[in-house]
Amino acid sequence: MSTSVDLCAPLAVLGADVQVPLVSGARVGYAALDYAASAPALQRVWDEVAAYAPYYGSVHRGAGYLSQLSTDLFEQSRRTVADFLDLREDDQVVFTRATTDSLNLLAGALPAGTRVFAFETEHHASLLPWAQAGFPVGYLRAPSSPEEAVAALDEALAVCVARHGAGPRLLCVTGASNVTGELWPVAELTRVAHRYGARVVLDAAQLAPHHRVSVRELAVDWVAFSGHKLYAPFGAGVLAGRADWLDAAEPYLAGGGASRTVAREADGSVAVEWHQGPARHEAGSPNVIGAYAIAAACRALTEAGFEALEAREQYLIDRLTAGLAEIPEVRVLSLFGARAARVGVLSFVVRGWNSSHFSAALSAEYGIGVRDGLFCAHPLVRTLLGSDAPAPSSACGAPDASLPGERSLNAIRVSFGAGTPEEHLDRFLAAVRELVSDGARWNYRNEGGRCVADTRR
Numbered sequence: 001m002s003t004s005v006d007l008c009a010p011l012a013v014l015g016a017d018v019q020v021p022l023v024s025g026a027r028v029g030y031a032a033l034d035y036a037a038s039a040p041a042l043q044r045v046w047d048e049v050a051a052y053a054p055y056y057g058s059v060h061r062g063a064g065y066l067s068q069l070s071t072d073l074f075e076q077s078r079r080t081v082a083d084f085l086d087l088r089e090d091d092q093v094v095f096t097r098a099t100t101d102s103l104n105l106l107a108g109a110l111p112a113g114t115r116v117f118a119f120e121t122e123h124h125a126s127l128l129p130w131a132q133a134g135f136p137v138g139y140l141r142a143p144s145s146p147e148e149a150v151a152a153l154d155e156a157l158a159v160c161v162a163r164h165g166a167g168p169r170l171l172c173v174t175g176a177s178n179v180t181g182e183l184w185p186v187a188e189l190t191r192v193a194h195r196y197g198a199r200v201v202l203d204a205a206q207l208a209p210h211h212r213v214s215v216r217e218l219a220v221d222w223v224a225f226s227g228h229k230l231y232a233p234f235g236a237g238v239l240a241g242r243a244d245w246l247d248a249a250e251p252y253l254a255g256g257g258a259s260r261t262v263a264r265e266a267d268g269s270v271a272v273e274w275h276q277g278p279a280r281h282e283a284g285s286p287n288v289i290g291a292y293a294i295a296a297a298c299r300a301l302t303e304a305g306f307e308a309l310e311a312r313e314q315y316l317i318d319r320l321t322a323g324l325a326e327i328p329e330v331r332v333l334s335l336f337g338a339r340a341a342r343v344g345v346l347s348f349v350v351r352g353w354n355s356s357h358f359s360a361a362l363s364a365e366y367g368i369g370v371r372d373g374l375f376c377a378h379p380l381v382r383t384l385l386g387s388d389a390p391a392p393s394s395a396c397g398a399p400d401a402s403l404p405g406e407r408s409l410n411a412i413r414v415s416f417g418a419g420t421p422e423e424h425l426d427r428f429l430a431a432v433r434e435l436v437s438d439g440a441r442w443n444y445r446n447e448g449g450r451c452v453a454d455t456r457r
Contacts, residue, residue, distance in 0.1 A: 007315055008308040011300070012043035013231065013419030020367045023442050023453040028367035031424040035229070036178050036345045036415035037371055039209060041293075042231040048296040049234065049289060059288055060257065060279075074288050077295035078278065084298035085223055085240050086214035093240045094278045095291045099205040100125040102224035102239035103172070105281055106201055107133040109249035114168040117156055117198070119149065121179075121335065121380040126172045126203045142383045145336055146185040153189055157196040169198035175207030179377050179384070179413065181317075181345030182336050183207075190219050201241070205229050209417055210313060210343035212306040215241065227290055231418070232297040236290025239281075247276045251283060258283035301418070309418050313344050316416060316425055323429040324348060329436045333384040333411060345415040347375070349385065350436060355410045356451040357396050361440040364453035366431040368424075371413045381411055396444035396451040 020030045032040060052073065057066030059074045078093045087093070096102045107129035110116075116130040117138045130137045138156055143149035153171065160169065171193045176183050190200045199221040204213050208225040215223055222241030227234060251258040251274055258280055260273045274280055301309065321338070324330045329351040334340060350358050359372040374381045414428060445454040 007312045008304070010312075010421050011231075011304060011309075011418040013040040014043060014046055015040045016419070016421075022367055023364040023455065031366075031368040031427050033414045033416055033420070033424060033428060034369050034371050035209070035417045035420070036181075036206060036375075036413060038228045038233055039231045039417055040419055041233055042297055042300050042419070044300045045232050045293050045296040049293050052292060053289070056288065059286060070288050073292055074286065077291040080295035080298050081238055081240065084213075084302060085238075086216045087240055088216060090243060091215065091241050092243045092246070092278050093238060094246070094281050095286055095294075096224075096237040096239055096281075097235060097287070098226040098228065098237040099123075099203060099224045100129075100226075100237075102237050103201065103203065104129045104133075105239055105252045106222060106224070106246075107135070108252055109245050109281075110135055110170060111168045111245060111248070114170055115160060115164065116170045116172065117153065117160075118172045119143070119152075120383070121177065122172065122174055122377070123178050123203065123205070124376045124378070125205075126174060127379075130170075130172070142335060142380060146188070146340075150185055150188045150192055154192050157193065157198060161196055166197065169193075169196065171198055171200045172203065173200065174203045174205075175213070176210065176343045176345065177335070177377075177380070178206050178345060179347050179375050179380050179411075180334050180336075180340075181206070181342035181415070182334065183211075183341045183343065186220065187218050194219065199242070199245075206343060206345060209301075211310060227294040227297065230294060230297045231300070232290070232293035234287070234290040234293040236287045236294055238294065243277065246281060249280075250274075252281040253283035255283035257286070304418070313417065316420065316422065317342060317344060317346075319422070320346060320414070320425050320429070323425075324432070327433060327436055330432065333381075335380075335384070344417055344420070345413065347381070347384075347411045347413040349411050350432075353435075354396065354451065355412045357440070357444055358435065359412055360396070360444055360451040360453060361435055361442070362428070362431055364444075365441055366427065368428055368431055370428075371415075373410050375411075375413055382409075385409065385411065396446050 018030045019027045021027055055066055055069050057070040059071040081093045103125055114135050116135050118127055119140045121142045140152050143152055173189055174184055175186055193200050201222040202220040204223050204225040209230045224239050227236045258274055260275050263271045265271050324332055331349050333347045355372040359370050362368040362370055443454045444451045
């Protein structure tokens with residue numbers, strides 16, 4: 001398969017020329033294939049942050065030039081994110097620390113009596129905050145197709161309405177799985193949810209870096225994502241959407257910035273009037289650099305054009321899946337089937353190999369960075385692997401063909417994006433083929449539950 005001349009070039013990212021040591025003593029260009037955990041910074045994002053850094057100042061209420069400049073950039077970043085997400089007129093953007101922070105913030109803002117629904121296939125950040133905040137959660141079983149997911153939600157909400165009548169309800173759903181990369185039928189699920197009076201929050205952590213996200217078109221009520229997955233790893237995230245529940249809730253954090261006025265009462269107590277709008281949930285000094293970096297990434301991806309980026313990524317996905325399909329010992333994990341639409345995230349197991357051992361060999365012997373484990377989505381991965389047992393300590397010996405990959409208790413994930421050169425996936429496929437056919441060339445040992453190359457003499 002040859003690259004089409006119509007495909008765009010990979011976007012420039014930091015680390016593209018980094019050389020890493022191999023266990024053999026040689027050095028090789030690092031193949032970063034763990035974008036789903038944290039994507040490298042776009043060179044443009046880094047350059048824009050570096051250009052702003054000398055002018056950094058405290059935001060809001062500062063009289064000095066740098067404070068005013070930083071405030072303008074911070075609030076302009078909010079507008080840039082709103083445009084990037086195609087928000088509605090009255091929606092608001094709250095800057096947070098990451099997707100996890102965004103969803104926990106929303107969990108604290110739900111009205112009393114809210115009933116939450118989530119598929120067991122969600123990332124823990126989408127699965128856990130609701131019960132932690134004290135709300136009843138209906139966990140829906142892993143569907144085998146998008147149509148089954150829509151039908152399952154329809155049935156669950158119908159039962160809820162029949163049993164409990166009216167009341168606030170919320171569906172939390174991922175846009176693209178952080179395990180399989182598969183796209184979820186967000187618009188269809190949202191139509192069903194709204195028919196029963198439920199609202200929807202979209203976990204777009206894995207979707208926004210790969211596909212255009214339009215809140216207006218999807219009709220979701222909120223969207224959450226992380227900067228560090230959107231090529232802006234500077235410690236910020238976003239919760240964007242409807243203002244009413246957020247404005248009615250207690251501030252996420254109590255402190256300066258969230259409070260409009262604070263007064264001492266005659267009885268010695270303190271009376272507080274809280275801000276409305278994003279400031280209500282952004283107490284403390286905000287992460288201006290992080291917000292500005294997210295806005296820079298939004299601009300860069302928009303100007304590059306999602307249509308071109310998606311076409312290139314689909315080419316890489318096709319190349320990767322075709323290459324893995326040629327290796328009988330490899331089983332790719334999927335809920336919806338091999339032909340399901342996905343972003344550049346794919347997990348697999350290798351017959352006879354412990355996944356930590358295989359991933360360690362890819363790193364130590366080939367300079368390829370992937371991830372192994374359960375990917376903060378334990379119920380989903382165990383469902384895909386056909387086991388409810390906890391993952392064992394890593395076995396780092398020679399591959400054992402009597403241990404079939406489909407009974408493995410953890411998996412390997414390869415993920416990529418707009419900055420990935422085709423050569424990195426070619427190297428990865430060649431390395432997988434070589435490890436499967438010839439085995440690892442080095443000895444590995446267990447260290448803290450993980451396999452590492454044994455360099456002791």
